[in-house]
Amino acid sequence: MSPEQFQQKLFIWFDRHGRKDLPWQLDINPYRVWVSEIMLQQTQVVSVIGYFNRFVARFPTVQSLASAELDEVLQHWSGLGYYARARNLHKTAQIVADNAGVFPQTVAELSALPGIGRSTAGAILSIACGQSQPILDGNVKRVLARFHAVHGWPGDSNVAVQLWQISQRYTPTQRAGDYTQAMMDLGATLCTRSKPLCDICPVAEGCQARQQGLVKQLPGSKPRKDLPVKQLHFLLLLDKENRILLERRPQTGIWGGLWSVPEFADPQALQDWCLQRHYRIHASQTLPGQRHSFSHYHLDYIPLLAKLENPINNVMEGGRAVWYKTVEITTLGLPAPVKRLLQQYFTEDQNDEND
Structure with missing residues (x-):
């Protein structure tokens, strides 16, 4: 299946079945997309919805977040875990606020801000700005690793390079924001870690993991070690x-x-x-x-x-x-x-x- 065929089938599915009413999918702007992407790191959508709504209600703009005390930001983050995310959110808000509230428009500039990596930068620019930028969050890694039967743990640098190349090749120049949302949706709702719904997946016919009977084995797991x-x-x-x-x-x-x-x-x-x-x-x-x-x-x-x-x-x-x-x-x-x-x-x- 070519990238173009993949995109076409994905768009048809997304237009019919994709989620379009999540709080961060409404009134889209770089600030709201950024906050949601940071919250969604290692946290499920169902857990993030309430936190996101309360957070943007209190801090509706990057300027309001920048001017707030860190104590209050942390209080609104309490329970989400990984608190470095909240501290970096506050730092980045202050940097952006000093730039008249305007977010950088390149992956390199966005990635230089505290707490923003390449995938988060790509999501902001594609969803909020319409740029053709690849992403590689946990859901997208799983979809691409299965579709191309990429073996190994995605956290391994060599495997990550391979997945980034695939993600770049499959990201369209048109409807990049919808494509990004669709890929995240596909991984979150159909191509799930356990019990994936392959029978109704829009790109199942081209999935190499399914053809090879490797859906349960891919992507590879992180090497286990006993936690102290x-x-x-x-x-x-x-x-x-x-x-x-x-x-x-x-x-x-x-x-x-x-x-x-x-x-x-x-x-x-x-x-x-x-x-x-x-x-x-x-x-x-x-x-x-x-x-x-x-x-x-x-x-x-x-x-x-x-x-x-x-x-x-x-x-x-x-x-x-x-x-x-x-x-x-x-x-x-x-x-x-x-x-x-x-x-x-x-x-x-x-x-x-x-x-």
Whole structure:
């Protein structure tokens, strides 16, 4: 099947069955496409819809995002994970805002901005600007790897080069934006990772993986390795007014820039930390341990709920550690497991008070 035949069959299918009412497909402009593409990285469409709607409602333009405090941006991102995406979004918004709010019009210039890679740049330029630019997100990698029976893990540099060449060759000069949307749709709805719907795929007759019985094997998986396990103790420390102590994490690293509870390698380190600050614990309770998995390790954490006996100052350590009331927590950017932990505790605590 030639690229032209592939495009024709794909357009016929997309015009009849493609998704055209997702929030970022309405009122299309570079800003909205950019935000959606960043959110959709390693996150499913169904999870992104609500976040996108809330995000653009609060930050409708690149200028409004650029002028916002990072804390508020992170708060609107809380729960989506991979928080470097939000920090880069904020940085790039400030750069674009300084350019009168105009996004660069070349892949090279867009790719030079924080958090924007070649595929994201291509998606912005094709969907929002009508340029003929290839993309290679996860869905498109899967479609092309199967259609051309490309073996190997797409994350491998040699395999990626091959897929980029195919993507370039198949991207049309006309209706490039629709083609980009159609390819992402095809991968998301028919050519899925498991249980692909080959019988109704518009390009099934040319798919080499189907012809060779390799649909389940392609694309190749990332070489597996056992993830290490890191163990921590989380301290939920409450003062006499039932405020909780939260610390802002460093800008770099896991959960960068978010607010979290103090964490320790072991109970002794936790006790030493309290002694150094002259905290006298009135009562404490060890809560059930939980696990949060990252892409490169598992985090097992044991929460310790503790209440102070002595009064404390409201702000400490240059503002990095702050005592927050329950109602204030909802306005902060919190890591997902910490947010769930606090919601669980405060909900139960409030229910106990109401009984």
